Amino acid sequence: MVSDMSVSMTLLGLLEREPSHGYDLKRHYDTFFSRGKPLPFGQVYSTLGRLARDGKIVVGEIEPGVGPERKRYVITEQGATEVESWLTEPVEAEPNLQTVLFTKVVLALMLGRPAEEYLDRQRAAHLRRMTELTEIRRGGDLVDVLLADHGLFHLEADLHWIDTTVARLDALRKVVRK
Amino acid sequence: MKAIEARDVLLSFGETPALRGASVSVAPGEIVAVMGPSGSGKSTLLHCLAGILVPDSGEVHFDGRRIDTLNENQRSVLRRDQFGFVFQFGQLVPELTAEENVALPLLLGGVKRAAALREARPWFERLGLAGLERRRSGELSGGQAQRVALARGLVARPGALFADEPTGALDSLTGEQVMDLLVASAREQGTTVVLVTHEARIAAYADRQVIVRDGKVNGLVHS
Numbered sequence: 001m002v003s004d005m006s007v008s009m010t011l012l013g014l015l016e017r018e019p020s021h022g023y024d025l026k027r028h029y030d031t032f033f034s035r036g037k038p039l040p041f042g043q044v045y046s047t048l049g050r051l052a053r054d055g056k057i058v059v060g061e062i063e064p065g066v067g068p069e070r071k072r073y074v075i076t077e078q079g080a081t082e083v084e085s086w087l088t089e090p091v092e093a094e095p096n097l098q099t100v101l102f103t104k105v106v107l108a109l110m111l112g113r114p115a116e117e118y119l120d121r122q123r124a125a126h127l128r129r130m131t132e133l134t135e136i137r138r139g140g141d142l143v144d145v146l147l148a149d150h151g152l153f154h155l156e157a158d159l160h161w162i163d164t165t166v167a168r169l170d171a172l173r174k175v176v177r178k
Numbered sequence: 179m180k181a182i183e184a185r186d187v188l189l190s191f192g193e194t195p196a197l198r199g200a201s202v203s204v205a206p207g208e209i210v211a212v213m214g215p216s217g218s219g220k221s222t223l224l225h226c227l228a229g230i231l232v233p234d235s236g237e238v239h240f241d242g243r244r245i246d247t248l249n250e251n252q253r254s255v256l257r258r259d260q261f262g263f264v265f266q267f268g269q270l271v272p273e274l275t276a277e278e279n280v281a282l283p284l285l286l287g288g289v290k291r292a293a294a295l296r297e298a299r300p301w302f303e304r305l306g307l308a309g310l311e312r313r314r315s316g317e318l319s320g321g322q323a324q325r326v327a328l329a330r331g332l333v334a335r336p337g338a339l340f341a342d343e344p345t346g347a348l349d350s351l352t353g354e355q356v357m358d359l360l361v362a363s364a365r366e367q368g369t370t371v372v373l374v375t376h377e378a379r380i381a382a383y384a385d386r387q388v389i390v391r392d393g394k395v396n397g398l399v400h401s
Contacts, residue, residue, distance in 0.1 A: 120389075120396060123389070127378065127382065130378060130379065130381075130382035131382045131383075131385075133382070138358060138361075152382070156379055159378045
């Protein structure tokens with residue numbers, strides 16, 4: 001899921017590329033960053049409102065006519081600094097410890113339930129999603145390919161964890177059962 | 179309707195059981211990935227489905243015909259006429275050019291040389307290999323050689339293509355190109371595909387995935 005922070009920084013970044021109207025910003029955002037989930041206009045304008053309030057953008061020349069799309073937004077020095085700082089800061093390497101799945105496996109073993117079967121179901125769900133992403137990848141443009149790749153590599157890593165855990169279930173069972 | 183089916187197949191190598199009651203079926207035109215850890219029996223299962231190995235017990239059917247009871251010669255004819263193969267390594271005959279390699283199944287099936295080469299040549303354009311027709315396998319990259327092997331596997335329009343780790347020796351991007359071409363070509367021809375792989379990303383190209391574990395097929399996994 002894309003956080004509000006990411007939306008805000010992405011719109012700011014798009015404004016660094018060129019001053020723009022709200023409508024064009026949304027269009028560019030949807031083209032590159034919101035696969036299957038267009039950014040609502042309301043969120044575009046509320047985000048722009050906050051960025052203007054915080055001094056990261058200003059409203060440039062207002063073109064004749066009425067309506068918010070007539071406003072042209074321009075990034076400020078402060079906004080550009082913020083984009084630079086956001087881009088250069090590494091994304092947090094999420095610990096992603098599979099906590100829900102891990103908890104299910106351990107609890108299943110404690111209760112004498114078929115943990116391997118649960119993991120098989122999870123593997124099936126992962127493979128199903130990988131098949132969907134592969135289909136998107138095969139029919140898509142380069143942006144789709146990169147996004148699908150990101151999902152595929154993460155799912156593949158989960159599958160490695162699932163396979164390794166299946167191989168260790170007997171040992172784990174001894175550890176968690178009284 | 180099933181194109182390929184194994185029923186309760188058992189096979190041991192000496193004292194070591196490889197398949198312990200494996201059952202699987204594949205519909206016509208379906209692409210099924212057989213996954214599983216090393217030593218699970220997935221390649222052995224493929225070899226039984228393709229009539230390369232004969233199970234100790236159980237049945238194997240292709241296109242409604244029982245094939246595990248055929249003799250070596252009959253199975254050899256079946257493989258030549260009905261099946262295509264793509265393996266991980268060393269499949270091309272080094273003395274032959276790429277186009278001769280592609281034409282090989284047709285030549286072995288009795289098609290005249292000129293006609294076989296005529297059939298083989300369009301595959302080079304289709305698989306992005308145009309201009310490489312006269313090269314020998316030593317003059318091809320890994321990805322190019324594997325695409326030539328794929329063309330050879332499909333040139334005779336087989337009823338089934340058996341692919342055992344077809345991308346195992348390739349880097350990930352090249353492997354994906356080969357899989358894109360394999361899936362597109364198989365779909366175009368309506369060829370049934372059984373694909374053995376240990377890589378989930380490759381298995382994700384299939385319509386359905388099954389897992390072989392301890393010599394049995396886990397049918398839980400459906401797409």
